[in-house]
Amino acid sequence: xxxxxxxxxxxxxxxxxxxxxxxxxxxxxxxxxxxxxxxxxxxxxxxxxxxxxxxxxxxxxxxxxxxxxxxxxxxxxxxxxxxxxxxxxxxxxxxxxxxxxxxxxxxxxxxxxxxxxxxxxxxxxxxxxxxxxxxxxxxxxxxxxxxxxxxxxxxxxxxxxxxxxxxxxxxxxxxxxxxxxxxxxxxxxxxxxxxxxxxxxxxxxxxxxxxxxxxxxxxxxxxxxxxxxxxxxxxxxxxxxxxxxxxxxxxxxxxxxxxx
Amino acid sequence: xxxxxxxxxxxxxxxxxxxxxxxxxxxxxxxxxxxxxxxxxxxxxxxxxxxxxxxxxxxxxxxxxxxxxxxxxxxxxxxxxxxxxxxxxxxxxxxxxxxxxxxxxxxxxxxxxxxxxxxxxxxxxxxxxxxxxxxxxxxxxxxxxxxxxxxxxxxxxxxxxxxxxxxxxxxxxxxxxxxxxxxxxxxxxxxxxxxxxxxxxxxxxxxxxxxxxxxxxxxxxxxxxxxxxxxxxxxxxxxxxxxxxxxxxxxxxxxxxxxxxxxxxxxxxxxxxxxxxxxxxxxxxxxxxxxxxxx
Ligand SMILES: Nc1ncnc2c1ncn2[C@@H]1O[C@H](COP(=O)(O)OP(=O)(O)OP(=O)(O)O)[C@@H](O)[C@H]1O
Ligand SMILES: [Mg+2]
Numbered sequence: 001x002x003x004x005x006x007x008x009x010x011x012x013x014x015x016x017x018x019x020x021x022x023x024x025x026x027x028x029x030x031x032x033x034x035x036x037x038x039x040x041x042x043x044x045x046x047x048x049x050x051x052x053x054x055x056x057x058x059x060x061x062x063x064x065x066x067x068x069x070x071x072x073x074x075x076x077x078x079x080x081x082x083x084x085x086x087x088x089x090x091x092x093x094x095x096x097x098x099x100x101x102x103x104x105x106x107x108x109x110x111x112x113x114x115x116x117x118x119x120x121x122x123x124x125x126x127x128x129x130x131x132x133x134x135x136x137x138x139x140x141x142x143x144x145x146x147x148x149x150x151x152x153x154x155x156x157x158x159x160x161x162x163x164x165x166x167x168x169x170x171x172x173x174x175x176x177x178x179x180x181x182x183x184x185x186x187x188x189x190x191x192x193x194x195x196x197x198x199x200x201x202x203x204x205x206x207x208x209x210x211x212x213x214x215x216x217x218x219x220x221x222x223x224x225x226x227x228x229x230x231x232x233x234x235x236x237x238x239x240x241x242x243x244x245x246x247x248x249x250x251x252x253x254x255x256x257x258x259x260x
Numbered sequence: 261x262x263x264x265x266x267x268x269x270x271x272x273x274x275x276x277x278x279x280x281x282x283x284x285x286x287x288x289x290x291x292x293x294x295x296x297x298x299x300x301x302x303x304x305x306x307x308x309x310x311x312x313x314x315x316x317x318x319x320x321x322x323x324x325x326x327x328x329x330x331x332x333x334x335x336x337x338x339x340x341x342x343x344x345x346x347x348x349x350x351x352x353x354x355x356x357x358x359x360x361x362x363x364x365x366x367x368x369x370x371x372x373x374x375x376x377x378x379x380x381x382x383x384x385x386x387x388x389x390x391x392x393x394x395x396x397x398x399x400x401x402x403x404x405x406x407x408x409x410x411x412x413x414x415x416x417x418x419x420x421x422x423x424x425x426x427x428x429x430x431x432x433x434x435x436x437x438x439x440x441x442x443x444x445x446x447x448x449x450x451x452x453x454x455x456x457x458x459x460x461x462x463x464x465x466x467x468x469x470x471x472x473x474x475x476x477x478x479x480x481x482x483x484x485x486x487x488x489x490x491x492x493x494x495x496x497x498x499x500x501x502x503x504x505x506x507x508x509x510x511x512x513x514x515x516x517x518x519x520x521x522x523x524x525x526x527x528x529x530x531x532x533x534x535x536x537x538x539x540x541x542x543x544x545x546x547x548x549x550x551x552x553x554x555x
Pocket of ligand 1: 031034035054055056057058059060061062063104
């Protein structure tokens with residue numbers, strides 16, 4: 001009996017590929033006449049890094065918005081995490097259930113210190129414990145993100161952009177997410193800072209995190225992504241290995257404009 | 261102006277400042293967190309005064325000042341939460357929420373005032389505070405009841421400061437006020453925090469009512485002046501930090517005291533409004549403010 005249940009357990013793990021870890025089905029959102037995201041279907045494996053590219057206004061951020069219900073929900077479609085549709089939950093429950101996200105613009109609580117920013121997340125997550133434990137968890141998340149320990153008590157609003165991004169990432173990590181959605185983590189950073197973000201993303205992958213990464217910085221995107229998806233006008237126009245996708249005529253066209 | 265008169269006026273201004281900070285704090289809290297001006301804040305103050313009178317006064321239930329203050333604060337918290345649920349929450353994500361809630365909170369205020377009229381009648385009442393006699397420190401002299409108010413308000417605001425800075429719930433309330441969307445992403449229960457903030461603001465208004473009801477004769481319409489004063493304080497001071505309205509409250513109290521001395525009670529509101537307009541023109545974010553909304 002015991003042996004049998006153990007076998008079933010193993011059996012499930014072997015067949016991860018059958019029921020994808022994260023499955024997006026028919027997801028869509030329109031604003032008046034604009035189809036920001038139309039009919040998106042994707043399936044993502046556990047531990048995979050899916051890069052998402054696309055020209056400005058192609059619906060990348062909207063995709064993250066409707067997955068997290070912040071600031072608005074999808075018009076249609078489902079997001080299945082291990083088979084359960086998370087879109088039936090409230091925004092804060094989606095976050096607590098392990099889908100964390102960073103914003104395209106560095107979005108922090110400006111007059112809270114760096115550590116308080118992350119602490120707030122810990123305190124509101126299901127894992128909240130004693131104050132001492134919570135502070136330790138917040139510091140751990142900041143360390144994980146590579147945030148300098150000397151600046152823990154600086155108000156987040158006073159930090160330079162790179163560090164604000166790290167605070168935002170640390171706060172997301174404090175949710176102990178299974179899925180991490182990063183919206184342009186490298187925008188407006190120096191090459192050196194981008195290299196640090198890249199190392200961080202690879203480190204998180206090692207820790208078995210599933211990551212969706214929106215990025216305009218192509219070298220970063222191709223370096224870390226297992227697969228690359230390209231959106232154009234709200235539609236998925238290509239998906240596959242980064243090399244193959246970048247070579248696709250439709251992708252080149254979307255980026256450079258149609259050749260007449 | 262003689263020194264003793266000066267000190268007396270200054271003392272009066274400081275005592276007013278204490279009262280005004282209590283009145284303005286809740287209004288500022290709601291403005292920074294929910295992004296609306298609650299025009300029922302004055303009505304909350306009145307309702308608080310009447311509840312306290314009902315519970316505490318010898319002519320009514322006669323349970324004494326302390327019990328009445330505690331019951332008032334709790335009751336007003338609950339009333340605030342209900343009020344927010346009925347009149348603010350339904351309009352939360354609408355683009356014209358500020359205007360809509362001006363209308364709904366004004367309407368709510370009218371309903372509350374009429375209810376007070378029906379329940380307690382228009383005849384004026386007064387809350388009896390427990391202390392008697394005077395306290396003096398050098399040339400500063402206040403009544404023992406004013407001293408009691410200063411003590412209770414100071415303790416309340418200090419506790420509130422500690423709550424906002426040091427407790428998880430307080431931190432979450434500040435976080436939501438600073439960035440609603442990031443807060444949602446970080447798993448903060450925004451609707452719950454909004455309700456708690458509104459309830460807290462109403463509770464503070466209720467406590468302010470307890471003191472106003474003891475200083476003046478209570479009538480159902482006495483809320484207009486406190487609402488105006490609270491608005492002036494919030495606009496003057498800005499809301500960059502949750503302490504900004506407190507500084508502004510003392511400034512307004514002192515200006516009011518001296519202007520009453522110099523130009524009389526009649527012209528004092530005009531002085532304050534001119535000052536407020538000047539600040540709006542020169543430094544619209546408030547004297548103690550930065551431009552962004554935060555606490
Ligand atoms: N709140 C909104 N109201 C109306 N239209 C919106 C809203 N949010 C996004 N859109 C529209 O939806 C489309 C997709 O926008 P989105 O922000 O998702 O693009 P993006 O791919 O993230 O672009 P970028 O690379 O510039 O960040 C755009 O046409 C945009 O104007
Ligand atoms: Mg975007």
